[in-house]
Amino acid sequence: MRNPKHTRSITGQPDTTLPRYPLDRVYACLRGSFSACLLGGVALLAATPHAHAAPPASVENGRYLARAADCEVCHTAEGGTPYAGGRAFSLPGIGVMYAPNITPDKTAGIGTWTDQQFVDAVRKGVSPHWKHLYPAMPYPAYARMSEAQVRDIRAYLATLPVSPQKTPENAIKFPFSIRGLMVFWNMLNGPAASYADDPGKPADWNRGRYLVEGPGHCADCHTPRTATFGLDGKRALGGNVVNGWRAYNLTSDKQSGLGAWSDQDLAQYLATGHADGHGTAAGDMADVVGHSLRYLSAPDIHAMVVYLRSIPPLHTAEDTVERTTPPAGDATLPQTTRGARLYASACAGCHMPDGTGRQSSFGTITGARSLGADNGRNLVQILVQGSGMQTTTGVQIMPHFAGGGLSERDLADIASFVMTHFTTATPHNMEQAVHDAKEAK
Ligand code: HEC
Ligand code: HEC
Numbered sequence: 001m002r003n004p005k006h007t008r009s010i011t012g013q014p015d016t017t018l019p020r021y022p023l024d025r026v027y028a029c030l031r032g033s034f035s036a037c038l039l040g041g042v043a044l045l046a047a048t049p050h051a052h053a054a055p056p057a058s059v060e061n062g063r064y065l066a067r068a069a070d071c072e073v074c075h076t077a078e079g080g081t082p083y084a085g086g087r088a089f090s091l092p093g094i095g096v097m098y099a100p101n102i103t104p105d106k107t108a109g110i111g112t113w114t115d116q117q118f119v120d121a122v123r124k125g126v127s128p129h130w131k132h133l134y135p136a137m138p139y140p141a142y143a144r145m146s147e148a149q150v151r152d153i154r155a156y157l158a159t160l161p162v163s164p165q166k167t168p169e170n171a172i173k174f175p176f177s178i179r180g181l182m183v184f185w186n187m188l189n190g191p192a193a194s195y196a197d198d199p200g201k202p203a204d205w206n207r208g209r210y211l212v213e214g215p216g217h218c219a220d221c222h223t224p225r226t227a228t229f230g231l232d233g234k235r236a237l238g239g240n241v242v243n244g245w246r247a248y249n250l251t252s253d254k255q256s257g258l259g260a261w262s263d264q265d266l267a268q269y270l271a272t273g274h275a276d277g278h279g280t281a282a283g284d285m286a287d288v289v290g291h292s293l294r295y296l297s298a299p300d301i302h303a304m305v306v307y308l309r310s311i312p313p314l315h316t317a318e319d320t321v322e323r324t325t326p327p328a329g330d331a332t333l334p335q336t337t338r339g340a341r342l343y344a345s346a347c348a349g350c351h352m353p354d355g356t357g358r359q360s361s362f363g364t365i366t367g368a369r370s371l372g373a374d375n376g377r378n379l380v381q382i383l384v385q386g387s388g389m390q391t392t393t394g395v396q397i398m399p400h401f402a403g404g405g406l407s408e409r410d411l412a413d414i415a416s417f418v419m420t421h422f423t424t425a426t427p428h429n430m431e432q433a434v435h436d437a438k439e440a441k
């Protein structure tokens with residue numbers, strides 16, 4: 001019954017065992033690096049071993065939820081054994097922390113934990129022996145999952161091959177090294193309880209709310225933070241900068257949010273990472289789609305769309321961009337500026353002059369917010385860092401241009417060209433923006 005593929009029964013049991021907690025400065029830094037951990041996830045395949053016998057429903061449900069919650073991306077080192085941990089989160093000014101091995105190994109992993117200990121770590125951020133976790137692990141969102149659902153995730157993890165890989169020791173500076181401080185952060189910003197469905201709302205809305213706020217932890221990136229670095233409920237899903245990338249406004253505002261997207265486009269973007277007229281998910285969002293959302297059932301994607309539609313509009317200047325897509329099929333590029341000439345040589349092999357993809361539709365960037373929003377923030381990031389996304393047809397790769405023959409000025413000129421060719425944005429200080437993005441890489 002809990003198999004989400006066959007039911008619209010939504011959230012778990014209402015659970016009031018958790019105190020009403022809602023991070024502080026520590027968190028800000030932790031968050032900053034949070035996505036660094038995800039970036040390397042590009043190389044990971046989501047292949048997980050399949051049991052030979054048909055697994056019990058709880059294991060299947062657990063596998064599904066672990067995907068919906070994107071556990072594997074963080075808990076796997078680049079190129080490493082799935083779930084064996086070791087992915088580094090480097091926290092400027094604070095140190096480095098590592099996501100632990102959560103395979104069933106009895107020494108290096110969590111093989112000796114009781115189910116209740118696992119539930120408490122995932123939903124309350126407290127591992128055995130009162131080890132308070134840092135919220136780089138999104139336990140405040142996972143608290144939306146019921147205990148039963150988290151036990152199913154445990155049941156699934158228990159089927160994984162054991163890995164003896166030891167998790168490296170965190171190297172976090174004093175006083176942030178004092179885990180007990182998280183008690184105070186939790187009091188301010190920590191987990192809320194899971195909740196019952198809202199009987200006044202349709203089943204798909206309830207399911208969507210659960211997926212977005214719970215396992216999906218979309219707000220972790222898309223909601224601005226308060227002074228104590230908790231999620232700012234008044235600006236829920238209003239867009240935020242995470243690790244240098246803009247995680248756009250997801251409210252129903254027509255200009256700066258998702259208000260002007262059709263349901264079909266939004267569903268397609270979430271399920272595949274691309275929708276014509278809106279571009280292709282890059283950076284952390286490429287990881288979210290490639291490792292998590294693309295495994296969700298069509299009814300679950302639909303439910304998320306229904307819920308996102310209901311987020312009250314919030315206008316944000318950073319996410320607003322006027323798009324002046326050149327006429328489709330226009331194969332000419334103005335050759336007047338350095339940027340245009342560089343685009344012709346470095347980019348047009350994959351992105352046609354009119355923005356459509358040469359090899360595949362994933363390269364169609366026409367209409368993407370990233371072409372101009374927030375002074376080209378994500379455009380600069382993608383030039384400096386590149387991006388890659390797992391799809392059913394293999395990994396879609398956008399190479400980075402940070403090394404090689406292109407100077408910071410070249411990249412700045414390309415960015416300026418893209419912004420003015422495809423949007424009405426007015427680029428400013430692009431060379432500085434490129435420089436900063438390279439420094440932070
Ligand atoms: C955004 C990255 C991220 C995601 C997503 C994530 N984790 Fe974690 N997790 C971490 C980090 C980092 C730590 C270590 C935190 C610390 O040292 O305080 C951690 C700690 C844990 C621990 C405690 C292990 C121990 O030895 O104390 C468990 C259990 C765990 N995660 C399970 C999960 C499960 C299950 C999911 C999916 C439902 C998940 N995590 C999703 C980053 C993540
Ligand atoms: C780890 C951070 C992170 C998480 C978690 C995350 N996103 Fe994103 N999201 C981003 C970033 C960064 C972008 C911008 C991607 C780009 O430039 O192509 C983005 C873009 C998007 C867009 C495109 C918006 C536009 O206007 O182009 C949608 C829709 C979206 N995210 C929905 C979601 C949903 C739904 C969830 C939860 C299931 C989610 N995201 C979770 C970081 C995140």
Ligand code: HEC
Pocket residue numbers: 278279280281282283286343346347348349350351362363365368369370371378379382383387388389396397398399401414418
């Ligand atoms: C080898 C092919 C290739 C080349 C060369 C290439 N790109 Fe891309 N680009 C892609 C693919 C594939 C994607 C989609 C992958 C992703 O977003 O993860 C993409 C995505 C993008 C996006 C969309 C990002 C978003 O957030 O929506 C932009 C903008 C972009 N490229 C600009 C450029 C520019 C400018 C150049 C030249 C400096 C360039 N690309 C060169 C293949 C390429």
